[in-house]
Amino acid sequence: MRYGVLGLGAIAPYFLKAIERCPHSTLAAVCDLDPAKTESLAKDGTLAFTDYRELLAAGVCDAVIITLPNHVHAEAAIAALDAGVAVCCEKPLAVTSAEASRMAAAAVRTGTTLFTAFHRRYNHHLLALREALPEDRSQIAKLTVRYHENILEHIGGDRWYLDPERCGGGCLIDNGPNALDMAHVLVGGLTLVGARLADVRAGIEYVAELDLMSQDGVPVRVELDWALTTGETKDVVAELADGTVLRADMLEGFTAFKSSLRHEYDGILADFRDQVAAGRTSCGTGVEIVRLVEDAYAAGRGERRRSKLPARTKVVRLLFHTSDKRGMSLSEWGTRCVSAGEIHELVTTTDRPRGAGDRIDAVGFLGFVEFQEGTVIALGDEVRLADGRLVGTVAGFDECHFPNHYNVVIASDRLWTATSAAIRPGDEIRFVEG
Structure with a gap:
């Protein structure tokens, strides 16, 4: 290459x-x-x-x-x-x-x-911890990831790290992605619960603390610090339900400054080539981690917090057709409760229905999805594919097939089908609060 x-x-x-x-x-x-x-x-x-x-x-x-x-x-x-x-x-x-x-x-x-x-996902100690954790991740009582350093020891002459316009922030956007990805390697997908930013200097946070929850209900704590006077701490502590404590120190055995990076960057290139x-x-967890960092900044700055967890669905049947005279009708409901295991149909539209009874003619059919956990679908929820692409936002519900299933009507700028979305049975589609 x-x-x-x-x-x-x-x-x-x-x-x-x-x-x-x-x-x-x-x-x-x-x-x-x-x-x-x-x-x-x-x-x-x-x-x-x-x-x-x-x-x-x-x-x-x-x-x-x-x-x-x-x-x-x-x-x-x-x-x-x-x-x-x-x-x-x-x-x-x-x-x-x-x-x-x-x-x-x-x-x-x-x-x-x-x-x-x-790079940290290729660290030998992290991978050993992943193997040592119980297969049933619900047996993990808590996971804590610490990423502490003196940022001035790490940036050399790259002063852009200290420019919020070019870096995007401070320790949260710099060290946060590695720490969040480490947690993802160990316990899977994460949802932000809350965040705190502190020690803010010239618009840059030097301390950030994030609380998250994994899909299996594992509480995750991420602690970031750019302001150590010297040295660094980069480790993960897993507390199990039976009282066992497992730990991975990313720097153990690597005595020279940044010497752990050798095998980690070799791992990056090998994985990239594969x-x-x-x-x-697919960029793996890249988009998901950016979204978590963005959510953490919003929460840490006191902006509106999300009021519900994202809902995962699994595609169980593909649909490939469009219609310009479908004749659906928007129901009066702005929210619908959905139980885990329910199957509903996803329909995209370029019409702009706004109220009960509005007719919906221009439609594209994505397919049927099975909800993986109970949730509340609401107007304005974003519907996203596994790679982060936005299909559109929930415009409401058509009940012509109820009680068998709802047609979840998704307002979009184009008519999506299984073909244009490039989805397959088993793919994940998420509903995320808008």
């Missing part, structure tokens, strides 16, 4: 060394605004650029690694995907969930791999 590395700041050396160690990889090109950084690497056939668009146009790379400031991840990644170049993007995937969703959509549209580099070889376009 011929790599291009975009951005030669504090993180880039770990990728460059991993490329050197891999017999199946070649450094084809590097790009940075500072020519002094590229000159030393422009040798043995490696080309140097100061504009990533020129690098992409040169056609010398099969893949690019993005270690640019967070606020330009989206534009650089989408440009690469549009050029048919696979993307390995340093965490966070993007600053906002809207940007992350656009990136994920570009990967699906172009059939090109988009991959988020969460994803490309398999032709996968």
Whole structure:
């Protein structure tokens, strides 16, 4: 695989060394605004650029690694995907969930791999803890992830980390994605319960505390700190229902500063190559983690908190047709209670029904889904595919087939079907409070 590395700041050396160690990889090109950084690497056939668009146009790379400031991840990644170049993007995937969703959509549209580099998920100690945990995750009473460091010891000359416009925030958006992904590796999908931001300096939080809940009901605590005077603590503690305490210290046995990163970045490249070889376009937990960080900022800043958990559904039957004269009718109900195991039909519409009795003619049929947990579906709920793409928002319910099932009417900018959504039986579709 011929790599291009975009951005030669504090993180880039770990990728460059991993490329050197891999017999199946070649450094084809590097790009940075500072020519002094590229000159030393422009040798043995490696080309140097100061504009990533020129690098992409040169056609010398099969893949690019993005270690640019967070606020330009989206534009650089989408440009690469549009050029048919696979993307390995340093965490966070993007600053906002809207940007992350656009990136994920570009990967699906172009059939090109988009991959988020969460290096801690490849740490030997974390993986050993995952194997030691009980298969029944409900036996975990609590999980605590700590990510504490002195940020000034880690950023080198990359002052953009301390610029909220370019970084997107502070410790929450920088260390938070790794910590949240570590928890995801251990207990699966997460929902935010609450968040606190503290030690705010010039608009940047140096302390953040997050409380979350896994899909299996495991309470998760994430503690982030950028303000240690020296040293670092990066570990996970799992407390089991029987009183057993299991711990993974990410830095145990790695005595030199950042020496644990060697095997972790080797893991990133190996996993990325496998994803490309398999032709996968999904960015894994990338979009989900961006959304959790976004929710945590909203909660920590005192913005409106979510009032319910997201609801997962599983596609059990695909539908492929559209109609412009369906003749559905919007019911009077703005919310419906749904029990786990119920099956309902998802119907998209470009009409704009607003009240009871409004006729709905232009429709596209996604399919039937089984709800995996009890929930309340409400007007305005977002309906999202597994890769984060937004199908639309709940406009109401049609009861022409009730009590067999509801038609959940989803307002969208186009008529979605199972074909256009590229979904398969067993895929997950989520209802998330808007």
